[in-house]
Amino acid sequence: MSYSSLAKEIVELVGGEQNVSSLVHCATRLRFKLKDSTKANKTALQNLDGVLSVVESGGQFQVVVGSHVPEVYKEITKIANVGAATNSSDEPKGSIGARIFEVISRSFSPLLGALAGAGMLKALLTILTMTGLLSAESGTYFILSAAGNAVFYFLPIFLGITLATKLGAHPYVGGAIGAALLEPNFTGLLTAGKSTDFIGIPVILMDYSSSVFPVFIAVSIYAVLDKFLKKVIHKELQMFLVPMLSLAIIVPLTVIAFGPFGVYAGNAIGSAIDFLSTKSGILTGAVVGAGWTFLTLFGLHWGLVPIVLDQLAHEGSPIMAMLAAAPLAQAGLAFGVFLRTKDKSLKTLSGSTLVPGLLSGVTEPILYGLMMRYKKTIPYVIIASAIGGAINGLFGVEATVYAFPSALSIPAFAPMGIYIIGIAVAFACATLLPLLFGYEDKKPNKDSDKKIEIDNKVEEEQIIGKKEVIKSPLTGEVKALNQVTDEVFASEAMGKGIAIEPTVGKVFAPVNGVISIAFPTGHAIGITSDEGAEILIHVGIDTVKLEGKYFSAQVKQGDYVQKGDLLxxxxxxKIKEAGYQVTTPVIITNTDNYLEIAGTHQEKIQANETLLTIFV
Structure with a gap:
């Protein structure tokens, strides 16, 4: 699927352009802010070719597409007006914690490339000076050092811009607030060791370069002030008066109160982590290492970035060294699966996810392509990450610059030798565990050398192997899936199956199992059978737009049903009169778990007659 086609599908399946309040992206995820998340078709998105997973977390609807996210994002912006976030009254607010994580994520996402690139450049300079290839006194070193240091030194300015953008205030006034903390006349007071005051109020002079918390507090207060001033100042005067008053109020308040408080708060968090590390570096490292995978899964890992950057601004970041074991453990898992599997497609997947994970630290393709598919591997990564994190925690390893943990960023950590041991142990453990104990869940996955080529014309008695029978949930006329007018279903992007043109408006359970999905609109139901088949029954085409009209659900998510129960x-x-088709696809959404899915030969079918036969 091309990027443009994938972009179009994603926009449609999140509820269309009109349902998107804003969209940003990070290294691997499209982070949507939706007006109504129930309008998004999560199941269809998860089954799109090119989408690794869908995560709802932190008030965001996150579509994980992997390392080609910039290309997909670019295509989306061509076809839909879904720009970066602003404060919209249409946006669901969510919990305070979710909103804080969202603000942090949206503020750092635009800076991701600059931070990672500058960090790697500083790591490269470390190698060059250690090996004697470059003198630390040379002009070349100072120029490259300036390129690597700039984004960190002027971080308050960049954060002021991105944070103000996220909060709906003027971005460059936010940047000016950060810049004021680094203005030479102001920083010169600190350099000269002088004390100062503002209209008689003592000012505590501090070094705000590379700081995070002071500008977060200052710009958050500025965003509130900006809205207030725009309400009370005449529109014709706002262009100059609002920025002028904002700077005149916020900058002094920052250097008097917000700045020192932010610095002290950051120092307190760093000291708490250092304290825990000194009391039990093993335990702290194990917890941080094991927990990082779950933070990444839910897209909450950005919540630790301010803490890491604040630690780096002072000395070094032990927390960065502890969590570094997790990405390397995930890469080790991919390598272990690559070595063990005989399935060509799985070998290609694991090999392709190993390279970016090992060399750049981008591991979402491993998380969603392997770990979520083979959940037996999750404990392997937890164990390996905990061991590697414990080693780094025990020996006090610290990151000296900001860089994604990977094989290439090793010089960013010290002592380097211990760090190499820590991540090497994490990688080796995660490689070894699937080799020893396998990666498959209880249900074996298909193996390429055991594939059995069958189609709907082959009689069932010719098939050797375990099978599961799916009964028809409807009475009506049988259609091939490629005759459905919806391209997502017709292309089998969501999985193989069959369609029914119903003549009776009742849906019955096709298997014994649990209701895994019950759409609020009532137009679709998902059921997971006792044997593991995941079945989606989607009544009609685009009937989600009816918003529940003419549908009456008889079950709810989590209910256990018996074959033949009314769902x-x-x-x-009424649905036809409203202009919608009632053609109903019946899809096996976990098609990849089966050798083949054979449909009935009947042209007409009654509810509870055999519709599909799936072969394991």
Whole structure:
């Protein structure tokens, strides 16, 4: 699938352009802010070719597409007006914690490339000076050092811009607030060792270069002030008066109160982590190492970035060294699966995810392509990450510059030798565990050398192997899936199956199992059978737009049902009168778990007759 096609599908499946309040992206995820998340078709998105997973976390609807996210994002912006976030009254607010994580994430996401690139440049300079290839006194070193240091030194300015943008205030006024903390006349007071005051109020002079918390507090207060001033100042005067008053109020308040408080708060967090490390470096490292994978899974890992950057601004970051074991453990898992599997497609997947994980620290393709598919591997990564994190914690390893943990960023950590041991142990453990104990869940996955080529014309008795029978949930006429007018279903992007043109408006359970999905609109139901088949019954095409009209669900998510139980009632004639088709795809969404899916040869079918036969 091309990037443009994938972009179009994603926009449609999140509810269309009109349902998107804003969109930003990080290294691997499209982070949507939706007006109504129930309008998004999460199941269809997860089954799109090119989408690794879908995560709802921190008030965001995150579509994980891997390292080609910039290309997909670019295509989306061509076809839809879904720019970066601003404060919109249409946006669901969510919990305070979710909103804080969202603000942090949206503020750092635009800086991701600059931070990672500058960090790697500083790591390269470390190698060059250690090996004697470059003198630390040379002009070349100072120029490259300036390139690597700039984004960190002037971080308050960059954060002022991105944070103000996120909070709906003027971005460059936010940047000016950060810049004021680094202005030479102001910093010169600190250099000269002088004390000062503002209208008689003593000012505590501090070094705000590379700081995070002071500008977060200052710009957050500025965003509130900006809205207030725009309400009370005449529109014709706002262009100059609002920025002028904002700077005149916020900058003094920052150097008097917000700045020192932010610095002290950051120092307190860093000291707490250092304290825990000195009391039990092993335990702290194990917890941080094991927990990082779960933070990444839910997209909450950005919440630790301010802490890491604040630690780096003072000395070094032990927390960065502890969590570094997790990405390397995930890369080790990919290598272990690559060595063990005989499935060509899985070998290609694990090999392709190993390279970016090992060399750049981008591991979402491993998380969603392997770990979420083979959940047996999750404990392997936890164990390996905990061991590697414990080693780094025990020996006090610290990151000296900001860089994604990877094989190439090793010089960013010290002592380097211990760090190499820590991440090497994490990588080796995660490689060895799937080799020893396998990676498959209880249900074996298909193996390429055991594939059995069958199609719907092959009689069932010719098939050797375990099978599961799916009964028809509807009475009506049988259609091939490629005859459905919806391209997502017709292309089998969501999985193989069959379609029914219903003549009776009742949906019955096709298997014994649990209701895994019950859409609030009632137009679709998902059920997971006792044997593990995941079945989606989608009544009609685009009927989600009816918002529940003419549908009456008889079950809810989590209910256990028996084959033949009534799941849903719907009014066929009313739906058709409203301009919608009632053609109902019946899809096996975990198609990849099966050798083949064979459909009935009947042209007409009654509810509870055999519709599909799936072969394991």
């Amino acid at each position: 849903l009632e719907f009014d066929i004639e």
